[in-house]
Amino acid sequence: MPNRQVHLRAGAITGALTSGVRSLYREHQRQLQQPGYQIDWLKVAGMTLAGTGVGAILALLPDILEPATDWRHRKFFHSMTTAGLVAYATYLNETNQEIPDELRQLLTVGAAGYLSHLVLDSQTPIGLPII
Numbered sequence: 001m002p003n004r005q006v007h008l009r010a011g012a013i014t015g016a017l018t019s020g021v022r023s024l025y026r027e028h029q030r031q032l033q034q035p036g037y038q039i040d041w042l043k044v045a046g047m048t049l050a051g052t053g054v055g056a057i058l059a060l061l062p063d064i065l066e067p068a069t070d071w072r073h074r075k076f077f078h079s080m081t082t083a084g085l086v087a088y089a090t091y092l093n094e095t096n097q098e099i100p101d102e103l104r105q106l107l108t109v110g111a112a113g114y115l116s117h118l119v120l121d122s123q124t125p126i127g128l129p130i131i
Contacts, residue, residue, distance in 0.1 A: 002120040007059045010120055011113035015055015018112040020048040022105055047105060054106050055113035062117045071126060079129045083118045086111050 065077040090111040
C-alpha cells in the first residue's frame with residue numbers, strides 16, 4: 001500500500017512533468033505565433049519547480065481529507081467519482097481563457113498531483129470505490 005512518502009514522490013514527479021511539458025508547450029506556441037520569440041527557459045524552469053511543489057502537496061490531499069485510520073478509509077475523496085470530477089474540472093480550467101495562464105497551469109498540476117494519489121491507491125488490492 002502506498003504510504004505518505006510514495007504519494008509525495010509520485011506527486012512531485014507528476015507535478016514536475018506536467019508543469020514542465022505544459023510550460024514548454026506554451027513557450028513553443030508563443031514561438032510559432034511570434035516570429036523571433038525566444039523560449040524563456042527561466043520561466044519554464046520556475047514553473048516546473050513550482051509544479052513540483054504543487055503536485056507533491058496536492059498528492060497528499062486525499063489522505064488529509066480522509067485520513068488512513070483503517071483499511072476502509074477510502075470514501076468519496078478516494079473514489080472514481082472524485083477522479084472524474086477532478087478531470088472534468090481540469091478540462092473546464094484549461095478551456096477558460098479568462099484565468100491567467102500561470103494559474104491555470106498550477107491548477108492543472110494540482111489536479112495531476114491529486115490524481116496521482118488515486119492512481120497509486122487504485123493499484124492496491126482494495127482499489128477505489130465508485131462513489
